[in-house]
Amino acid sequence: MYPRAAQRKLEEETGLHIFSMQSVYIGRLDFACCRPGGNYHDWHVYQAYANGPLLPRLDEAHSLGWYSLETVKRLAERTAAYSAGHINTHDWERAPGLEPVWCVIFESLGLLS
Known part of the structure; x- marks a missing residue:
């Protein structure tokens, strides 16, 4: 594109x-x-x-929506916790984090460090 x-x-x-x-x-x-x-x-x-x-x-x-960098970092941490099995599916669906692909992209851009 x-x-x-x-x-x-x-x-x-x-x-x-x-x-x-x-x-x-x-x-x-x-x-x-x-x-x-x-x-x-x-x-x-x-x-x-x-x-x-x-x-x-x-x-x-x-x-x-509009998200501060700190909020994006917290959402990425939630995604990592869900991926590691520390958050059950019900709790994830109620309050999800980022889609995993965005964690990869934001990390590569140095935004999550």
Whole structure:
């Protein structure tokens, strides 16, 4: 996905006006996906600067919100605890952490250290 296409998609799904964005991560990660037989995704992650009201399209975006770096770190710790079996499925579903793929991406960007 080229930056302009990523910008249009982000604006469509969030309602925000993107006025600047830059690529911060590109990589193929091995995780199960929704494609039949799919076991990886190619990821292109951008740092974006935006303004306007957050108006998510819930048919497009699973969840959307503003999170401090400390909150992201706590959510990543919760994901690690769940993966290690320290949190049961019921408690996880009630208050989940991050999707594991985001933990990998954020760690590679040095955000979780």
